[in-house]
Amino acid sequence: MQGGTVLGKRAATGSRRRNRRKRSSKGRLLLPVLALALASLGCGAALAHFRGGDDGRDTAAGPPRPTATTGSPAPAPAPPSPKPTPSPKPKPKPKPTPKRTAVPQAGAGSFTTAQATGQAVxxxxxxRRYRVQVEDGIELSAREAATEIxxxxxxxRGWAAHGRGRFQLVTENADFVxxxxxxxxxxxxxxxxxxxxxGELNCETTSGVVVNLKRWMLGSPTFAGPAHEYRHLIINHEVGHEIGIRQHMGCPGPGRLAPVMMQQIKGLNGCRSNAYPYDEEGIYITGPIVS
Structure with missing residues (x-):
């Protein structure tokens, strides 16, 4: 029994040794398989890192590629506009000097009568009927002068509009010239x-009014207005004598309108130049009587 026991023990021990060797052999066989499996898993992970799934798009790490769009790319910011250079202010044009018409000193001494007639005003x-005459040989139309007068x-603001007489332009049978x-x-x-x-002034004579061509064309240096307005003063002053106002007047006060019967060409004495017998309200402009 004892020998059988010993034999049995030896048999059991040998069996355990054989089992350990088998497990060791299996373990040695499994190691390469496990290594291969791990390698396969590593490759799969690497592929999964570089392959993006079923659509096949590259999803490698790094800056993303721009995708195409239907719109235009955003424009680059425009450079700042330069500040406009201020244009130089144009220099004011000098006012033209009024053209002075040359006035002949002497003429033929004969006159042409304006062939023009008008209605009584x-x-x-x-x-009072009047006719207009212009000395021959000067560049002034008798008809145009008659129309202006x-x-x-x-x-x-004249004499006729305020009951101081009626006047009619005629070519003959005139009361004055x-x-x-x-x-x-x-x-x-x-x-x-x-x-x-x-050689400077106008006058009123027994036959009518004499207008100096120089005054008609150039006006007066004391009159604050154009020559065509000064012609009103010439006619109104001399016709004023013709209707019976024989004396001259002086300035009624500084800053006031000069009377039309004042000899304004000789100085205004503080008055304002004026070409009409009446003001805009129909009031007769008068002043002190002077010799």
């Missing part, structure tokens, strides 16, 4: 009636 008083006598003459001829006509006009 005015709302009261005696009717007719407008002057019909002005709403308005002559426009060169300075030398005007002096001669005025001197025949005892007046010295010094």
């Amino acid at each position: 005015g709302n009261g008083g005696e009717l 007719e407008r002057i006598l019909a002005h709403p 308005i002559r426009i003459a060169t300075p030398d001829t005007a002096d001669r006509l005025c001197a025949a009636n005892g007046m010295n006009t010094h």
Whole structure:
């Protein structure tokens, strides 16, 4: 029994040794398999890192590739606009100097009568017919001068508009004549009636009014207005004598309108130059009587 026991023990021990060897052999066989499996898993993980699934798009790490869009790429920011350079201010153009018409000193001494007639103007008083004459040889139309004088006598601030007489332009049978003459001829006509006009002034004679061409064309240095307005003063002043206002007037006060019967060409004495007998409200402009 004892020997059998010993034999049995040995048999059992040998069996255990054989079992250990078998397990060791199996373990040695499994190691390469496990290593291969691990390697396969590593490759799969690496592939999974570089392959993006079923759509086959590259999903490798790094900056993403831009995707195409239907829109245009965003424009680059525009450079800042340069500040506009201020344009230099244009220099004011100098005002043109009024062209002075050359006035002849002397003429032929004969006159052309304007062939023009008109309607009587005015709302009261005696009717006075007049004709207009211009000295021959000067560049002034007698007809145009007559038309301008007719407008002057019909002005709403004139004599006719305020009952101081009615006036009518005619070519013959005139009650008085308005002559426009060169300075030398005007002096001669005025001197025949005892007046010295010094080549500068106008006058009223027994036959009518004498207008110095120089004053008609150039106006007066004391008159604050154009020559065509000064012509109103010439006609209104001399026709004022013709209707019976024989004396001259002076300035009524500083800053006030000068009377049309004032010899304004000789100085205003503080008054404002004025070409009309009446103001805009229809009030007669008067002043102190002077010799």
